[in-house]
Amino acid sequence: MRSIDAAELPERIRLDDDLLIHADNAEVLPRLDGGMFDLIYIDPPFNTGRAQTRTQIAVAPDPAGDRAGFAGRRYTTTALAGRAYADVFDDYLGFIAPRLREAHRLLASNGTLYFHIDYREAHYCKILLDEIFGRECFINEIIWAYDYGGRTKRRWPAKHDTILVYVRDPAAYHFDCAEVDREPYMAPGLQTPERAAAGKLPVDVWWHTIVPTSGSEKTGYPTQKPEGIVRRMVAASSRREGWCLDFFAGSGTLGAVAAALGRRFVLVDSSPDAIATCRTRLRALMEPADAPMEPSDALIEPSDPLAEPAERMQPTA
Secondary structure: OEEEEHHHOOOOOOOOOOEEEEOOHHHHHHHOOOOOEEEEEEOOOOOOOOOEEEEEEEEEEOOOOOEEOHHHOEEEEEEEEEEEEOOOOOOHHHHHHHHHHHHHHHEEEEEEEEEEEOOOOHHHHHHHHHHHHOHHHEEEEEEEEOOOOOOOOOOOOOOEEEEEEEEOOOOOOOOOHHHOOOEOOOOHHHOOHHHHHHOEOOOOEEEOOOOOOOOOOOOOOOOOOOHHHHHHHHHHHOOOOOEEEEOOOOOOHHHHHHHHOOOEEEEEEOOHHHHHHHHHHHHHHHOHHHOOOOOOOOOOOOOOOOOOHHHOOOOOO
16 A cells, blocks of 8 residues: 655556545545546535544443443443544535546446435535436435434434445446345245345345444544445445545545455545544554554544434434
């Protein structure tokens, strides 16, 4: 893996190795050759109107502790570190549109864009993507549903994200369903034993947990997405040794998944914290014997602004 900083950006970025680029993606994308990527996955800021925060904590058993756990056990928590970034845009479409136009240029003729967003901007972004890609290139609206975090009592709690799927050419895009993980049937008794054992292909609603609080996958980065949902995209819509791009890299989930599945990757982010997280995560994946031990952490961030005050301290996805 090769790293590039903003001050070192060449006029043309060569894809001769997996890349981790610390720079504004608006400066990076025009320097990449068009038509090079099988898959582009982006999880941009959602324009939530508030800071996205996450606090790492150490947890120790303590009968008088401040945190309740499974079966009534209690634990004491100690804050270790916090991470945050602002997620407020006066003109969100003006911010994202030129980047999506570059994404269209960068996709190969068989390429696919997975655009990860939530209910606040999804409908506006759908119209924008129809304009850039063409409505005929819209393939799917995937709903990632989860069940975790605080719950407002003033409306139906929002527990899903939207992933809009567009292709460069609706007659030529790559999709290999044989590579996708299978799910249990909801009514296995209605299937033959062979079909029940094999499971079914996922549909366009994905029930998948968020990143487990104490799992090895957890980096502590705000808004980290689970490898399980990104793995489905990469497995289905890219080929071995094909190039994958994430220009809002965050914690580096796309890079981790691509490396594990034998794909090449380019990750771009302007945040030093994101780049440091990506570098640590990818080095641990590529050189597991040298990976440092990380403390346990948990998700602590403001929940829905319409939630009751007592709910606001509960974790959200």
